[in-house]
Amino acid sequence: MNFSLYPEIDPRETGLLKVSELHSIYWERCGNCLGIPILIVHGGPGGGSQKSYRRYFDPAKFDIIQFDQRGCGRSIPHSELQENTTQDLVNDMEKLRDFLKIKDWHLFGGSWGSTLSLVYSIKHPNRVKSLILRGIFLCRESELLWFYQKGASEIFPEEFEAYESLIPIEEREDLIRAFYKMLTSKNKLIREKASIAWTRWEMATSHLIPDNSYLIKSGNTLFSDAFARIECHYFINNIFLEKNFILKYISAVESIPTTIIQGRYDVVCPVRSAWDLRKALPNSKLVIVDDAGHSMRERGITTELLRATNLI
Incomplete structure (x- = not known):
C-alpha cells in the first residue's frame, strides 16, 4: 500500500x-461531504490548523474537519487569553459537532x-468512534519540567x-513563570522577544x-505571539484541570479504539508518556517509530499516520 501524502485540496466549506x-x-x-467524519485537533495549544493536515486523509473517503482553537489561527480575537481554558475548548468541539450536525466522529x-482529544473523549466518550494520537502529551509536571526547565536542555x-x-538569572528557577510574565507584558517589544524565543x-x-x-516559522510574530502566549497560559495553569487528570479518568476511554504513534527520539514529548498511556489503555495500539522525533512531517511518523487513517 502507498503511504504517500494525498494531494493538496481546498476546503469545500469554511x-x-x-x-x-x-x-x-x-x-x-x-x-467527501458524505464521507467518514474525522476531526483534526491541532497542537500547541495555540498552534492553529494547517492546510498540510488535510493531506493525511483520503478525500474520497473522509469528511475532513479542522478548526482553530480559541485565540489562534483564524479564530478571533487573536492571542486572547480570557475565556480560554481546556473546558472551553472541549465545549467548542461539542458546539462545532452540533453545528455541523455530526452524530459522532473520529479524532x-x-x-x-x-x-485535548483525550480530555474530550473522557468528557464525551459516546461521541468518539476512534482516536489516532501522535506525540503524546499528558501535561504532567514531569513533562513540563523536562521540556521547559531541565531535560531537553x-x-x-x-x-x-x-x-x-x-x-x-535570578528568575531561571521557574522559566515557565518567568516567560509568562514577559508574554503578558504590556510592553510590545518584551512580549515579541519572549514569544519568538519560546x-x-x-x-x-x-x-x-x-x-x-520550522525555525523560520518561529520568526512569524503573528504565529509566535498566539503560540507562545496560549501555551504558557495553559501550562502555568496546569491546563485548567486537576493534577494528572487524563490518567486518573482514562477508564472512560477504554472502549474507544486508540492508535498511538510516537517517535522514539521525541524530545518535546518523550516516549515515556506514550508508554504510560498505552499501559493505562489495554485496548490501544502503540507504534514507536525508531528513527523519528516529534514532528508529524518526519517520514516514519507520516507513514504510520497514513497507515492508521487508511484502516478506519
Whole structure:
C-alpha cells in the first residue's frame, strides 16, 4: 500500500462559529461531504490548523474537519487569553459537532492535540468512534519540567541557552513563570522577544534532524505571539484541570479504539508518556517509530499516520 501524502485540496466549506460573547472559532470541511467524519485537533495549544493536515486523509473517503482553537489561527480575537481554558475548548468541539450536525466522529490529534482529544473523549466518550494520537502529551509536571526547565536542555544546549537567555538569572528557577510574565507584558517589544524565543525553542527541537523551515516559522510574530502566549497560559495553569487528570479518568476511554504513534527520539514529548498511556489503555495500539522525533512531517511518523487513517 502507498503511504504517500494525498494531494493538496481546498476546503469545500469554511466559517466562523461564535462560541461565546468574546470568541469565534474558524472551521473548515474538506473531502467527501458524505464521507467518514474525522476531526483534526491541532497542537500547541495555540498552534492553529494547517492546510498540510488535510493531506493525511483520503478525500474520497473522509469528511475532513479542522478548526482553530480559541485565540489562534483564524479564530478571533487573536492571542486572547480570557475565556480560554481546556473546558472551553472541549465545549467548542461539542458546539462545532452540533453545528455541523455530526452524530459522532473520529479524532486525529498530535502533541497538545493528543491531550485535548483525550480530555474530550473522557468528557464525551459516546461521541468518539476512534482516536489516532501522535506525540503524546499528558501535561504532567514531569513533562513540563523536562521540556521547559531541565531535560531537553541537555540534548539541545545551544538552543536552550538562547531560550533562557531572555530571563534574568535570578528568575531561571521557574522559566515557565518567568516567560509568562514577559508574554503578558504590556510592553510590545518584551512580549515579541519572549514569544519568538519560546516558539523557536519548540521549533528547534521538534525534528530528529533540525528543520530550518520550522525555525523560520518561529520568526512569524503573528504565529509566535498566539503560540507562545496560549501555551504558557495553559501550562502555568496546569491546563485548567486537576493534577494528572487524563490518567486518573482514562477508564472512560477504554472502549474507544486508540492508535498511538510516537517517535522514539521525541524530545518535546518523550516516549515515556506514550508508554504510560498505552499501559493505562489495554485496548490501544502503540507504534514507536525508531528513527523519528516529534514532528508529524518526519517520514516514519507520516507513514504510520497514513497507515492508521487508511484502516478506519
